[in-house]
Amino acid sequence: MRRLMKSLIPLLFLIMLFSSIKTVFGVGIGVNPSQLEYIVTSNSIIQKDLWVFNTGDTLTQYTLYFDAQYQPLFFFSINNFLLNPGENRKVTVVYDPTKDSNKINLNINLYVKGAVANSNIEAGMIVNVKVIYQLSETTTTSLAGKAFPFKPSDPEIVNALNYLRNVQDSSGGIGGFSISCWTVMAIASAGYDPHNFRKNSYSIVDYVINNRNQIDQAKATDLSKFILALTAAHENPKNIGGIDYVALLEATFRNNQFGDETMLNDDFWSIMALRSAGASESDFKIQTAASFIKNHQNSDGGWSWNVDGASDVDDTSAAIIALISAGESNQSPLILNALNYLKNQLGPNGGFTYMGEVNTASNAWGIMALVAAGVNPTSSDWIKNGKSPVDILLSFQNSDGSFSYAQGQSGSAWWTAYAIPALLGKFYPIQESFTIQLTTTTTLTSFYTSSTQSSTTQTATKNQVYIRIEDASGTVWRGWIEIPSSTTITCYNSGKSYVIPGDNVLAVLNEASKLGGFTYTVSDQWYPDLGFYVDSINGHKAEGVYGWLYRVNYVSGNTAINNFKINPLDEILIYWGTEKTKPLKVEIQPLKLEINTGESLTIIVKYRDDSTGEWYPLPGAIVHVNDSYITDNEGKVNVTFNERKVYHIYAEKWGSASDDQYIRSDIVYIGVGVPIPEFSSILLLTFIALTIACVLTRRVRSC
Incomplete structure (x- = not known):
């Protein structure tokens, strides 16, 4: 026994050293990159992307924050969110030099905390943040008594947003489908949730989703614009x-x-759209399209909308934004040449021109390109005869808040939607946190202060549930839904409408149908004394013993769908099947979410046995990776990953007998040869703890 105790001293030391493992077990935090560096050459805001990844095995709430004295200098696209195991989230961390009166270099910490809901289990890690000033001259930030970028509370922005609110029609649209897409981005750029820009019961987001049939699915520009609007609205x-x-x-x-192949503008916007939807800078398609753009830069430094055209300000600006979005350095010769082209297009009055005409669109996009490249559009290099492109853009604003394309023309929602993000110092893709919640009657005023831009929406995030709707033929919809205070449902059989509380499964389904654009029908005739019954989703109706059932946290519902009370952070699964249909989940061994090409992983498919509440391996399940695989008798498949990309992995099995039918699993993501967030030390600690436990057990038994 003495020999055993002596040999255990190093292990006991490790247990003491890693005693916090008990408070973080199961919580995983991954980030990429591990350091953010801001090189400040002007007073323009600087954006850096940080990927946060759930490398643990439980639903986790993540919070990002700086020490209090640095919080006014930074703001986040989002800094409080939920991730399922294997999911990731891109967070844009923005540094605003205009908020730092000292203008000194910084070497500080950004804290990333992960916490399991309704428990004291949490973990944290630190991202090093450096701010390095390289100001070569005093920059010009004043503009008619105001600083660039403008704040959402400035009258110019407030009036422009109020104009958009005033021209919204009863369907929720503003100026038609295309302009509505741009308008969603403009609203979001000011920190407002576009879902709350409503006319009657329809928001502008409802309008965009409900009119998606106007998209030409063969046109990359149509798809890109739609995606950019959706991601700006957090759809x-x-x-x-x-x-x-x-x-x-x-x-x-x-x-x-x-x-x-004869066009360039579809490549500009495709890159921006895919980046907004979570694609990595190093994604093969993004980098290949970026090379295509680079290869078609004209000798004057600019780009056209097509491969053989003459350069213009609008397309050069879009190209700059796209290439920087794809990882091009703002100091590369290619970008510097493009900026020089833009400078040469400044007219005598300080404004950008297109086909010889100074206009809102060219100045808005030109300003956005400069900001994306880290250039202040009001600095001395960009002023002619005392005017900057920002001055010229402001000159197109009318008394009703709208912007005209050119002097003497009527205002339009289109040009107003371009002007708002430019004046705010934002550029596409727009991915901002929503810090103001509006009612349908709210008039925008200057109650929005600069400090709110760095605030969080923690209360809203904590009041969400995750819902996934699975038909036998495919996933209908999946996503996070805010729990409403109440909602109105209409029963198709009786035509009656009912106002029901929001904290139940039916209310969440109703809200999801609005966001997801799918239909469902509910009846009040089947169980009038018990509650409502959903008898179709997306046109698939109940047939015999098959119908639409639900589970909460994988446990079957035991009451009518409108009577089952839900709690924040619950996971709701609505599915087509019978009482015998069981849910599936996918596990990865070893738990590696980022691997190199040529590596192999074991994928295990498990089903939940409702009688025991345990998960068991499922033989004969289909695992979808690139190809399809069938699990062996242990529910496993071994897969070698040879293609460089992010893989979406899920499993399903639908046999001919009802007791051999299963609910499709949720998706697990694996990055192969692409930069996804690194593992935190939590996984290492977990491994050490398990190893210690194993060694202790074996040695005690050997005594």
Whole structure:
């Protein structure tokens, strides 16, 4: 025994060293990159992307924050969110030099905390953040008494947003489908949730989704614009009414470019759209399309909308934004040449021109390109005769808040939608957090202060549930839904409408149908004394013993769908099947979410046994990776990953007998040869703890 105790001293030391494992077990945090560096050459805001990844095995709430004294200098696209195991989220971390009066270099910490809901289990890690000032001259930030970029509370922005609110029609649209897409981005750029821009019961997001039939699915520009609007509104473009619009856009990729081989503008916008939807900078299609763009830069440094055309400000600006989105350095000769082209297009009055005419669109996009490249459009290099492009853009604003294309013309929602993000110092793709919640009657005023831009929407995020709707033939919709206070449902059989509380499964389904664009029908005749019954979703009706059932946290519902009370962070699964239909899940061994090409992983498919509440391996399940695989008697398949991309992995099995039918699993993501967030030390600690436990057990037994 003495010999045993002596040999255990190093292990006991490790247990003491890693005693926090008990408070973080199962919680995983991955980030990429591990350091953010901001090189400040002007007073323009600087954006850096940080990927946060759930490398643990439980639903986790993530929070990002700086120490209090640095919080006014930074703001986030989102800094409080939920991730399922294997999911990731891109967070844009923005540094605003205008908020730092000291203008000193910084070497500080960004804290990333993960916490399991309703428990004290949490973990944290630190991302090093450096701010390095390289100001070569005093920059010009004043503009008629205001600083660039403008704040959402400035009258110019407030009036423009109020104009858009005033021209919204009863369907929720503003100026038609295309302009509505741009308007969603403009609203989001100011920190407002476009879902709350409503006329009657329809928001502008409702309008865009409800009118998606206007998209020409063969045109990359149509798909890109739709995706950019969806991601700006925090919608999921991979599942709108069961359609993956990101996949449709990727399907236009051929001969090393997107869409029409004679065009360039479809490549600009495709890159921006895919980046907004979560594609990595190093994604093969993005980098290949970026090379296509680079190869067609004209000798004057600019680009046209087509491969053989003369350069223009609008397309050069879009190209700059796209290439920087794809990882091009703002100091590369290619970008510097493009900026020099833009500078040469400044007219005598300080404004950008297109076909000889100074206009809102060219100045808005030109400003966005400069900001994307880290250039202040009001600095001395960009002023002619005392005017900058920002001055010129402001000159097109009318008394009603709208912007005209050119002097003397009427205002339009189209040009107003371009002007708003430009004045705010934002550029496409727009991915902002929503810090103001509006009612249908709210008039925008200056109650929005600069400090709200760095605030969080923690309360809203904590009041969400995750819902997944699975038909036998495919996934209908999946995503996070805010729990409403109440909602109105209408029963198709009786025509009666009912106002029901929001904290139940039916209310969440109703809200999901609005966001996802799918239909469902509910009846009040089947069980009038018990509650309502959903008898069809997306046109698939109940047949015999088959119908639409639900589970909460994988446990079968035991009451009518409108009577089952839900809690924040619950996971709701609505599915087609019978009482015998069981849910599936996918596990990865070893738990590696980022691997190199040529590596292999074991994928295990398990089903839930309702009688025991345990999960068991399932033989004969179909695992979808690139190809399809069938699990062996242990529910396993071994897969070698040879293609460089992010894989979407899920499993399903639908036998001929009802007791051999299963609910499709949720998706697990694996990055192969692409930069996805690194593992945190939590996984290492878990491994050490398990190893210690194993060694202790074996040695005690050997005594």
